[in-house]
Amino acid sequence: MSIDLKQFHQAFFDESYEGLDSMEQSLLALSDEDETDPELINTIFRAAHSIKGGSATLGFGEIASFTHVLETLLDEVREGQRKLTAESIDLLLQSCDALRAMVHCLEQETPIDVNDSKPLLDAFEAMLNDSGQSAVSEPQQKEVQKNLDDSDATVISSAQDAITQTFFSGDDGEQNDDHGEKRWKIVFKPEPQILLTGNEPLRIFRELESMGDLEVHAHTDQVPNFDQITLDECFIHWTLFLTSNVDQDEIKSAFDWVLDECDLDITLSESGDDDTVDTDDNVNTETRLQQDHINLDNRGDEITAEDDYGESASDDLEFVRASASVVAAKVIPEKTTAKKPEPSAAKSTSAKAISESKAIADKKVTAPESAQSSTTSIRVGIDKVDNLINLVGELVITQSMLSELGNNFDLEKLERLSHGLEQLKQNTRELQENVMRIRMLPISFAFNRFPRMIRDLSNKTGKKVDLIMSGEQTELDKTVMEQIGDPLVHLVRNAIDHGLEMPEERRAAGKNETGKIHLNAEHKGGNIVIKISDDGRGMDPEKIRAKAVEKGVIDAEAELSVAEIYDLIFEPGFSTAAEVSDLSGRGVGMDVVRRNIKALGGRIEIDSEVGRGTKIYVHLPLTLAILDGQLVRVGREVYIIPLVAIVESLQIKSELVNRVSGNMVLYRLREDNVPIIPIHKEFNIQADNTALDNALLVVVEGEGCKIGLLVDDLLAQQQVVIKSLETNYKRVDGISGATILGDGSVALILDIPGIITNASRSRRRNVSPRAA
Amino acid sequence: MDAIIEVAEINRLDKNDISLEGIDFISGGNQYLTFRLCEEHYGVDILSVTEIRGWDEPTLIPNSPNYVKGVINLRGVIVPILDLRIRFQIGEASYTPTTVVIVLAVKNDRMKCTMGFVVDAVSDVLNANSQDIKSAPSFGGLVAPQYIQGLVNVGADVVTLLNVEQLLKLDDEGLHYE
Numbered sequence: 001m002s003i004d005l006k007q008f009h010q011a012f013f014d015e016s017y018e019g020l021d022s023m024e025q026s027l028l029a030l031s032d033e034d035e036t037d038p039e040l041i042n043t044i045f046r047a048a049h050s051i052k053g054g055s056a057t058l059g060f061g062e063i064a065s066f067t068h069v070l071e072t073l074l075d076e077v078r079e080g081q082r083k084l085t086a087e088s089i090d091l092l093l094q095s096c097d098a099l100r101a102m103v104h105c106l107e108q109e110t111p112i113d114v115n116d117s118k119p120l121l122d123a124f125e126a127m128l129n130d131s132g133q134s135a136v137s138e139p140q141q142k143e144v145q146k147n148l149d150d151s152d153a154t155v156i157s158s159a160q161d162a163i164t165q166t167f168f169s170g171d172d173g174e175q176n177d178d179h180g181e182k183r184w185k186i187v188f189k190p191e192p193q194i195l196l197t198g199n200e201p202l203r204i205f206r207e208l209e210s211m212g213d214l215e216v217h218a219h220t221d222q223v224p225n226f227d228q229i230t231l232d233e234c235f236i237h238w239t240l241f242l243t244s245n246v247d248q249d250e251i252k253s254a255f256d257w258v259l260d261e262c263d264l265d266i267t268l269s270e271s272g273d274d275d276t277v278d279t280d281d282n283v284n285t286e287t288r289l290q291q292d293h294i295n296l297d298n299r300g301d302e303i304t305a306e307d308d309y310g311e312s313a314s315d316d317l318e319f320v321r322a323s324a325s326v327v328a329a330k331v332i333p334e335k336t337t338a339k340k341p342e343p344s345a346a347k348s349t350s351a352k353a354i355s356e357s358k359a360i361a362d363k364k365v366t367a368p369e370s371a372q373s374s375t376t377s378i379r380v381g382i383d384k385v386d387n388l389i390n391l392v393g394e395l396v397i398t399q400s401m402l403s404e405l406g407n408n409f410d411l412e413k414l415e416r417l418s419h420g421l422e423q424l425k426q427n428t429r430e431l432q433e434n435v436m437r438i439r440m441l442p443i444s445f446a447f448n449r450f451p452r453m454i455r456d457l458s459n460k461t462g463k464k465v466d467l468i469m470s471g472e473q474t475e476l477d478k479t480v481m482e483q484i485g486d487p488l489v490h491l492v493r494n495a496i497d498h499g500l501e502m503p504e505e506r507r508a509a510g511k512n513e514t515g516k517i518h519l520n521a522e523h524k525g526g527n528i529v530i531k532i533s534d535d536g537r538g539m540d541p542e543k544i545r546a547k548a549v550e551k552g553v554i555d556a557e558a559e560l561s562v563a564e565i566y567d568l569i570f571e572p573g574f575s576t577a578a579e580v581s582d583l584s585g586r587g588v589g590m591d592v593v594r595r596n597i598k599a600l601g602g603r604i605e606i607d608s609e610v611g612r613g614t615k616i617y618v619h620l621p622l623t624l625a626i627l628d629g630q631l632v633r634v635g636r637e638v639y640i641i642p643l644v645a646i647v648e649s650l651q652i653k654s655e656l657v658n659r660v661s662g663n664m665v666l667y668r669l670r671e672d673n674v675p676i677i678p679i680h681k682e683f684n685i686q687a688d689n690t691a692l693d694n695a696l697l698v699v700v701e702g703e704g705c706k707i708g709l710l711v712d713d714l715l716a717q718q719q720v721v722i723k724s725l726e727t728n729y730k731r732v733d734g735i736s737g738a739t740i741l742g743d744g745s746v747a748l749i750l751d752i753p754g755i756i757t758n759a760s761r762s763r764r765r766n767v768s769p770r771a772a
Numbered sequence: 773m774d775a776i777i778e779v780a781e782i783n784r785l786d787k788n789d790i791s792l793e794g795i796d797f798i799s800g801g802n803q804y805l806t807f808r809l810c811e812e813h814y815g816v817d818i819l820s821v822t823e824i825r826g827w828d829e830p831t832l833i834p835n836s837p838n839y840v841k842g843v844i845n846l847r848g849v850i851v852p853i854l855d856l857r858i859r860f861q862i863g864e865a866s867y868t869p870t871t872v873v874i875v876l877a878v879k880n881d882r883m884k885c886t887m888g889f890v891v892d893a894v895s896d897v898l899n900a901n902s903q904d905i906k907s908a909p910s911f912g913g914l915v916a917p918q919y920i921q922g923l924v925n926v927g928a929d930v931v932t933l934l935n936v937e938q939l940l941k942l943d944d945e946g947l948h949y950e
Contacts, residue, residue, distance in 0.1 A: 728851050735834065
């Protein structure tokens with residue numbers, strides 16, 4: 001047992017998150033349809049099943065037992081014994097959240113909190129309980145009568161277990177750990193082929209022995225006659241009694257490798273009484289117990305009658321019933337899914353397991369989002385990888401051609417050399433593009449969380465919402481994707497909370513009762529543009545303005561364009577608006593949204609029409625790692641201007657230069673007046689040319705306005721790899737990063753929006769003293 | 773791995789003539805790389821030194837403090853270069869062929885950072901036990917106290933040991949210390 005299972009943890013976490021995502025999506029799809037699509041149920045079931053299997057293997061008992069209950073329910077649905085009601089879908093969705101929170105806890109290596117998922121489990125158990133009756137007509141009915149007595153006895157004893165345990169364990173959900181030596185009864189029934197997988201029961205027993213006093217009873221009644229015996233099959237099963245102070249998980253861990261291939265039942269045996277009973281009988285009881293699930297359930301009521309624990313036990317009635325029903329439900333997968341590897345890890349049928357599973361934690365909805373963002377692996381389509389391999393192949397060919405040329409070079413080969421270099425350039429570029437593409441994921445990864453969110457929100461608010469998504473296949477860099485998720489959620493939530501009206505209001509306004517939220521993503525230039533539009537009440541610029549004045553965000557006399565007014569809702573001061581008017585809350589957290597988007601090098605725009613709805617555009621760079629840049633020179637320094645920001649480059653004609661309002665220099669660019677900002681002044685460096693006449697001006701656009709940057713020279717255009725300045729230094733105003741040029745030197749990349757804000761700020765600073 | 777090796781002893785015979793007894797550099801005490809700023813001797817923990825390189829004209833960072841000379845490309849990583857002489861206001865910042873840059877890196881839970889520091893010359897490696905390190909007198913001096921780990925006497929000279937972690941922190945507070 002020396003293999004370090006830790007190495008598989010990350011893979012398990014990733015797969016679990018993925019499984020939960022697909023579960024959630026299928027559940028949502030189910031809730032939309034009238035007919036139950038068996039394929040969807042299967043998807044959900046598979047996801048739950050593999051999470052359960054994985055968690056059991058890795059020893060995450062809490063998740064395994066929780067998923068087990070889930071799976072039991074799903075299995076009944078799959079078998080057509082149960083219809084999925086809206087209520088149960090809600091429950092399943094909540095359990096997705098709970099599971100996600102648990103996995104997140106494990107990932108963070110924080111202990112799973114014990115109380116939150118309990119109501120969920122209770123609800124599931126209640127639901128399963130009902131189904132116990134509906135699931136009656138299963139094949140083993142004939143055995144039922146015969147075994148009535150036995151099962152009764154077992155149920156009662158397990159009920160007693162449950163009750164005693166509950167009594168002793170108090171509130172902390174940690175059972176038995178403190179009262180020293182316990183006597184565990186372990187029923188171990190391996191499947192015949194267990195030896196084929198290299199597992200040797202003797203070794204397991206040896207390990208158990210190391211935990212405490214072990215007493216082994218072998219049951220040889222199923223061993224066939226000598227002539228029928230198969231050498232590599234195991235016909236023996238065992239009942240073991242372990243006296244030790246270990247807990248159930250530790251015992252279970254001894255069976256880690258064979259969980260899938262055996263029936264394992266670990267119970268805390270009441271010291272003294274049933275040890276003396278013929279063990280054979282006991283085992284049979286256990287086996288039968290699994291078969292006649294119907295009985296168990298029906299017996300639930302009787303147990304209360306019989307139990308001597310009086311009033312205080314009535315609390316535990318539910319407990320007992322639950323335990324009985326879980327046992328009942330467990331039988332179904334076993335019988336129906338024949339040889340499918342049964343993840344029986346959670347199959348400890350004792351009350352202990354159930355009380356344990358009740359003690360599972362749940363951090364509610366807080367965890368999932370952050371959990372998603374911390375996923376560290378990436379899934380890449382095989383076609384992308386194949387493409388890369390092809391390209392690398394070509395690169396190798398080009399390289400060998402070039403080195404062949406270099407071997408004995410003479411001038412005649414010059415043409416072939418330049419041809420080869422051209423090819424190398426082509427190869428490198430393609431390779432680079434393809435490598436970048438690996439990081440690109442369709443934006444549906446970020447969009448997928450919205451159907452669920454909108455469903456929840458519309459339930460909560462009572463608004464009817466129709467979500468339309470388009471352009472989900474638009475690809476976006478993974479890093480950008482991870483960071484855009486939360487801002488998008490915020491924007492969509494705002495659109496529903498504050499944009500859409502209640503159904504009555506909509507009807508009164510002559511609109512369809514169901515509001516529409518449209519999410520769209522598309523490529524535009526070097527950017528991706530995500531549009532979030534609603535057909536709600538829209539925003540009234542006048543009201544925003546009044547509010548902003550009231551809040552002291554702007555001066556009462558300030559003249560603002562409509563766009564500038566909409567921009568106000570992103571101001572930090574605006575977000576504290578009290579919940580009074582129909583605008584309130586629009587600004588809650590919007591400053592954070594804008595900050596996040598800006599941090600990604602993007603920007604956000606709003607377009608709204610009163611009564612018709614609001615459109616929010618989020619512009620984001622496609623990738624954070626590489627950009628097309630224009631190299632410019634100022635004095636001895638080379639700077640890079642992102643190509644997407646450049647409107648045009650021109651030579652200044654002095655007659656088009658105007659000086660206005662003191663010290664501002666404007667350049668007339670057709671109809672626009674563009675302020676000229678000399679980089680050397682902005683950056684406080686030496687430049688060759690400080691006169692405006694005939695100087696080179698690069699007109700750039702950002703933050704919704706244009707400026708002209710005065711440079712000394714325009715150099716090449718090239719793609720540059722963005723390197724962070726902040727890793728070893730700190731943020732520099734006006735600089736978004738650095739890159740390394742072909743000669744190994746460092747060049748800084750200009751942050752155009754930053755420069756524009758800086759410039760306008762310093763201008764305001766210059767203006768304000770005069771005003772004052 | 774508790775092999776204790778005889779501590780190599782540095783005998784300072786002359787300013788430029790240092791002889792080592794034995795070549796083992798594994799010692800009980802900590803080792804410090806010492807360097808000169810003008811006429812003063814300073815030392816930094818040798819484990820934080822990643823490399824020593826010659827002076828290359830770095831790329832200017834606009835609107836940065838005067839002691840930040842710019843950034844260089846250190847095998848694909850952008851590393852800022854600071855001039856300690858300007859930062860501590862010691863001597864004159866001239867750039868000659870012997871001017872060197874000591875690249876220091878700190879990587880721990882609190883910070884992960886690499887920076888280059890311009891100094892006049894690298895001197896040698898100093899072994900110092902913790903009891904040899906004395907605290908600095910609290911008066912005078914242009915170097916802010918948080919940068920100073922302690923003083924060590926080496927022969928007739930005093931070496932100021934610098935706290936590398938503080939050195940790499942870019943808080944501007946300590947810089948204009950009077």
